[in-house]
Amino acid sequence: MxxxxxxxxxxxxxxxxxYFAHALAQAMIEVAPQHDYSLYPSFGxxxxxxxxxxxxxxxxxxxxxxxxxxxxxxxxxxxxxxxVEASLGAPDIIHSNNFWSPLQIASSRLIxxxxxxxxxxxxAWTTEANRLGCFDGVFRSAISADWVVAISEASRAHxxxxxxxxxxxxxxxxxxxxxxxxxxxxxxxPKALAGISEGRFWLSVxxxxxxxxxxxxxxxxxxxxxxxxxDMPLVLAGGKGWLMEDFQSHLKELGVQDRVFxxxxxxxxxxxxxxxxxxxxxxxxxFEGFGLPVLEGMQFGAATLASTSSSIPEVTGDAAILISxxxxxxxxxxxVRLAANREKRDALSVAAVEQxxxxxxxxxxxxxxxxxxxxxASPKRHSMV
Numbered sequence: 001m002x003x004x005x006x007x008x009x010x011x012x013x014x015x016x017x018x019y020f021a022h023a024l025a026q027a028m029i030e031v032a033p034q035h036d037y038s039l040y041p042s043f044g045x046x047x048x049x050x051x052x053x054x055x056x057x058x059x060x061x062x063x064x065x066x067x068x069x070x071x072x073x074x075x076x077x078x079x080x081x082x083x084v085e086a087s088l089g090a091p092d093i094i095h096s097n098n099f100w101s102p103l104q105i106a107s108s109r110l111i112x113x114x115x116x117x118x119x120x121x122x123x124a125w126t127t128e129a130n131r132l133g134c135f136d137g138v139f140r141s142a143i144s145a146d147w148v149v150a151i152s153e154a155s156r157a158h159x160x161x162x163x164x165x166x167x168x169x170x171x172x173x174x175x176x177x178x179x180x181x182x183x184x185x186x187x188x189x190p191k192a193l194a195g196i197s198e199g200r201f202w203l204s205v206x207x208x209x210x211x212x213x214x215x216x217x218x219x220x221x222x223x224x225x226x227x228x229x230x231d232m233p234l235v236l237a238g239g240k241g242w243l244m245e246d247f248q249s250h251l252k253e254l255g256v257q258d259r260v261f262x263x264x265x266x267x268x269x270x271x272x273x274x275x276x277x278x279x280x281x282x283x284x285x286x287f288e289g290f291g292l293p294v295l296e297g298m299q300f301g302a303a304t305l306a307s308t309s310s311s312i313p314e315v316t317g318d319a320a321i322l323i324s325x326x327x328x329x330x331x332x333x334x335x336v337r338l339a340a341n342r343e344k345r346d347a348l349s350v351a352a353v354e355q356x357x358x359x360x361x362x363x364x365x366x367x368x369x370x371x372x373x374x375x376x377a378s379p380k381r382h383s384m385v
Contacts, residue, residue: 027365044100116289187272203278209241298352
């Protein structure tokens, strides 16, 4: 097969969507080197990283790169062309991974990765520009994609509920997996946490933004301390997102600003250390397409308290304590009980490692390659109408 694959979000600052595309590309190249892979450093007009692919190359004899563009305007012009498919060499597969979806693909099978519709569930969770760009891409996929890859059963159900005209048999769940190949890695302590004892802090990983629910998590932490919970600091590990400019003021109002440590964006090594040495990983997100920090924490033995929302129970199975993301008191009391029960905490840690083994990139890559083969053996979707 000649596979055209969008890697536009896999640069050095990648988040969840970028990790999904990055790991799938690596795994496919490894398990099926007989195919030709053309990786697209730019894809569409929504997301643009001029440093790609120089910051994140993909080795392999069967790997080449599609067109690179120096400016967003050049990328927009290229991907808007009617003859873009021919300019790409008419690959068998064109796979979009960054929300944008082309409309003019006549022969190649267009595969679209669908992450989530959080920006529709609550518009206040993101900016207007991001909301419009994401919805435009998802809507275009509902018109033009031949197949859709959903990253969870919850996302698949939401897509079909939103776009009921899309053929149900042409949307397939392929789970993300951890970015970390070595489960024995020890990691490296972040410099910002030099004075914090191993095993004596709560951890919450995620970009600081409304959907990740750090505001309510801070409130739960304040209630936990007020209820006499063991005095362990709360570490928030994640880069600055949007619409949370008043978060530091919120911490001061709660009286916990001296007990909440914000690391900012952390390296992979630092994240591994945090997962290994936290007392428990707290993930209270209001809505997820998957919930990668939950899985990655479990891989390194983090006892887990997680949200009941959307896809997260698919990730945790029975290996976590699940709490409604809006139940602030429930979070506080669960933390109080777990802090006082080391045996329960250690049992959750063991269960977490076992649950994480159910997710494997090579398996996911194999499932994706089977989908590609099925897509090639099936007619284009527009020919079915």
